[in-house]
Each structure stands twice: as C-alpha cells, then as structure tokens.
Amino acid sequence: MNLPLGTGRVSADLPDCDVTVAEPSGGTAVAPREAAEAAVADPHGAALAERVDHGDEVAVVVTDVTRATPDDVLLDVLLDQLRDGGVAREDVTVIVGLGLHRPMDETELRDALGVHADLAENHDASAAVEVGTVDDCPVELNPAVVEADRVVSTGMVEPHQYAGFSGGAKTAVIGAGGEPLIRYTHGPELLSREGVRLGRAEGNPFRDAIDRAGDLAGLDFCLNVTRGPTGILDAAAGDHRAVVRDLSASARDALSVPVDDSYDAVIAGVGAPKDANLYQTTRAATYVALGDQNPLREGGRIVIPATLSEGAGRGTGERRFYNRLSGAESAAALFEEMREGYAPGAQRAFVVAQVLREYDVYVTNSDSPTVVEECLMNARPSIDEAVEPGSDVLVVPDALNTVLVSAT
Numbered sequence: 001m002n003l004p005l006g007t008g009r010v011s012a013d014l015p016d017c018d019v020t021v022a023e024p025s026g027g028t029a030v031a032p033r034e035a036a037e038a039a040v041a042d043p044h045g046a047a048l049a050e051r052v053d054h055g056d057e058v059a060v061v062v063t064d065v066t067r068a069t070p071d072d073v074l075l076d077v078l079l080d081q082l083r084d085g086g087v088a089r090e091d092v093t094v095i096v097g098l099g100l101h102r103p104m105d106e107t108e109l110r111d112a113l114g115v116h117a118d119l120a121e122n123h124d125a126s127a128a129v130e131v132g133t134v135d136d137c138p139v140e141l142n143p144a145v146v147e148a149d150r151v152v153s154t155g156m157v158e159p160h161q162y163a164g165f166s167g168g169a170k171t172a173v174i175g176a177g178g179e180p181l182i183r184y185t186h187g188p189e190l191l192s193r194e195g196v197r198l199g200r201a202e203g204n205p206f207r208d209a210i211d212r213a214g215d216l217a218g219l220d221f222c223l224n225v226t227r228g229p230t231g232i233l234d235a236a237a238g239d240h241r242a243v244v245r246d247l248s249a250s251a252r253d254a255l256s257v258p259v260d261d262s263y264d265a266v267i268a269g270v271g272a273p274k275d276a277n278l279y280q281t282t283r284a285a286t287y288v289a290l291g292d293q294n295p296l297r298e299g300g301r302i303v304i305p306a307t308l309s310e311g312a313g314r315g316t317g318e319r320r321f322y323n324r325l326s327g328a329e330s331a332a333a334l335f336e337e338m339r340e341g342y343a344p345g346a347q348r349a350f351v352v353a354q355v356l357r358e359y360d361v362y363v364t365n366s367d368s369p370t371v372v373e374e375c376l377m378n379a380r381p382s383i384d385e386a387v388e389p390g391s392d393v394l395v396v397p398d399a400l401n402t403v404l405v406s407a408t
Contacts, residue, residue: 004269017265018392024255024402026233029231044237045238048085051085053149057092058151059148061153063155064099069156072114092119093121100125100316100320140181141217155167155225158251159401159402165247169240190209199291214240223235223243224237224243226251260407261295261394263392264297268287268399277312279348286355293405308367311367321352330376335354364381
C-alpha cells in the first residue's frame with residue numbers, strides 16, 4: 001500500500017495482517033476557478049458587487065499554510081467582484097488568518113496568493129481589538145477587519161474536530177481573532193458539550209458560537225470550497241451559514257465511509273501541508289478515535305506517517321501543545337489536569353490526551369522522532385515497524401478527508 005508523506009508517498013508491506021481500506025467515494029473533482037466563479041455568480045444572498053460601494057475599504061481574510069485552500073484563485077475571483085462593485089485593488093487588505101499559528105514567510109505568501117501576495121499581512125492575535133461579546137466572551141478581531149467597511153473571507157469546509165466542518169465564519173473570527181474567543185470555543189467546557197464533534201455542523205454548540213461571532217464581526221460575504229481525495233469538489237458563496245450548510249453536505253456525501261468492524265490498528269494518512277508538524281498531524285488520531293464511529297478495539301493503536309519537518313510546530317498554539325504533552329507524567333493525568341482549563345492552542349493536547357488514555361499513537365517516517373517520544377507517543381522508522389504482525393488493520397489513506405460512520 002502507498003500512503004501520503006509530505007508531498008510524496010510512502011509504501012508499507014503488511015503480509016501477515018488482515019487489511020481493510022477505507023476510501024470514500026471522493027466525489028468528482030472540479031476546476032477551482034470555474035467552481036468559484038459559478039458560486040459568486042449565484043450566491044446565497046446578494047452578490048458581492050452589490051454589497052460594496054465605490055471607495056469602500058475591504059478586508060479579505062484568507063486561510064494560512066495549514067489549509068490546502070486555493071486562496072490565490074479565490075482571492076482573484078473576489079477581487080474581480082470587488083472591482084465590479086467599484087472597489088479599487090489598493091483599498092483591499094488581505095489578512096492571513098493565522099489564529100495562533102506561526103506567521104507565513106514571503107515565499108509561502110507568494111505560493112499561496114500568487115500575484116496578490118503584496119496585499120497580504122499576517123494576523124497578530126496580540127493586536128486584536130474587542131468588538132463585542134458572545135456568551136459573555138469578548139470577541140476580538142484584527143484591526144484591519146474592525147476598520148474595514150466590508151469584511152469578506154475565503155475558507156475550506158472540511159471535517160473539523162470541534163466545528164463539525166470548518167470554514168464559514170471560522171476563517172474570520174478564529175483566524176483573524178484574538179485569544180479570548182479561541183480560549184472559550186476551544187476550552188474544556190464547550191468542547192465537552194453534546195453535539196461538539198467531527199462531521200456535525202447542525203446542532204453543534206461550537207459551530208453556533210463561531211457563527212454568532214461572525215455576525216458580530218460583520219462578515220459580509222464568504223467564498224469557500226470543499227475538497228476530497230480527488231481535489232476540490234464544490235464551492236459556495238454568500239452568507240456564511242448557508243455556505244457551510246451547502247458545503248458540509250457536499251463534503252459529508254463525498255467523504256463518509258461506513259465501518260462496522262473493529263480493528264487492532266488504524267493506519268491514518270495525512271500528507272502535506274498538515275503533516276509538517278505534530279500539532280496538525282495528531283488530527284488524524286483524534287479524527288479516528290473521537291469521530292462519528294470509532295473503529296478501534298480496546299487497546300488498539302493509530303499509526304500515522306508524517307514528515308514533521310517543523311517538529312511540534314512553531315506557532316504559539318503549537319508551542320503550548322508541545323509544552324503540555326512533553327511536561328506530562330501520563331496522558332490520564334494530563335487529561336484530568338486540563339479539564340480545569342488551559343491556554344488557547346493547548347486544546348489539541350487536551351484531545352490528544354483523551355485519545356492516549358485509551359490507545360497508543362505511533363508516528364512513523366518523521367524527521368522529529370524525539371519530539372514524538374517527548375509528547376507521549378511512539379516514533380518508528382516505518383509503518384511496518386509500527387504494526388504488530390497478525391493485526392486486523394484498517395487503512396484510512398486520507399484520514400483528514402474521511403468521515404467514518406456507522407454501517408447500521
């Protein structure tokens with residue numbers, strides 16, 4: 001079998017194991033530009049060109065390097081719409097929605113935004129300005145977003161551990177937001193509520209809080225896409241709630257795989273850009289064990305090939321994640337400790353600890369095996385060395401774009 005590793009592939013040979021592969025239908029790939037242009041031509045609500053006036057200053061929040069969003073294409077389409085509405089290019093500021101992730105460098109900005117990289121600035125959560133509250137939690141936003149006459153965002157609607165599916169208002173209020181909302185939405189109290197789970201957008205308290213923050217932020221227009229193993233599957237534009245509703249349905253149809261058995265091991269593929277650091281890579285483990293349908297037997301293991309070229313990760317959130325896991329006596333002790341609260345960004349340590357209480361996680365083929373071991377996980381040189389002979393194995397080649405669901 002071949003699984004993603006960075007921008008390439010890695011092979012594994014498990015002749016003594018009973019192997020099942022969980023591959024979603026994946027849907028039919030579409031050309032990103034054609035899909036985006038069709039979406040803005042038939043949006044939910046008024047067209048973007050009708051929502052702006054001549055001379056308006058517009059803030060466009062885009063995704064960062066951790067999302068495989070075709071932001072260069074989406075931004076190009078949005079700028080065309082803004083120009084049709086009378087907004088000059090020099091009146092547009094592009095904010096890279098980092099949240100608490102590391103800043104993107106000039107090369108990454110050029111790769112992500114193409115000829116529009118000159119419009120971009122990295123978000124700095126420490127400089128965010130309060131604009132109101134949601135559930136008594138302050139909502140802070142990038143100053144350029146606060147000062148803009150109109151706010152627009154791109155986004156990737158993909159399976160998300162807490163929001164059910166990402167995208168919509170999340171790009172603006174988390175990506176270009178401050179620590180208070182990140183702390184509240186990613187804290188143990190909200191994450192423990194019924195309905196906060198992978199693959200569920202409706203009736204999800206996390207999603208609801210994000211959407212209400214989007215209203216407060218004055219998010220005027222979204223252009224989002226969704227993707228699967230075959231590439232970009234669909235696009236939608238307009239009002240943020242409707243965009244997520246449309247694309248989460250498309251994603252769920254294309255990405256769901258029924259599972260009715262239990263397994264000794266799950267091999268979960270990640271690949272670039274998510275496997276650059278351990279913070280993002282561990283999404284595969286939590287998506288498998290804490291998703292709609294957990295396929296693991298008691299005492300099972302999750303095996304993830306990942307490059308980890310950035311180690312644990314370089315951003316504020318990634319450092320907090322690493323510090324929590326690397327400083328813990330055990331996963332069980334860390335989970336109980338973190339139930340009392342933690343700083344934004346550390347929530348990934350909380351959910352990883354929740355998984356590690358029940359299952360072992362092995363990260364293979366990485367450049368940072370010491371970091372893996374320091375974080376209560378197991379490092380192995382290859383997939384073959386991380387799977388016990390004779391195991392029943394489920395292979396999920398694209399774990400972050402697969403939703404495991406009950407077969408009954």
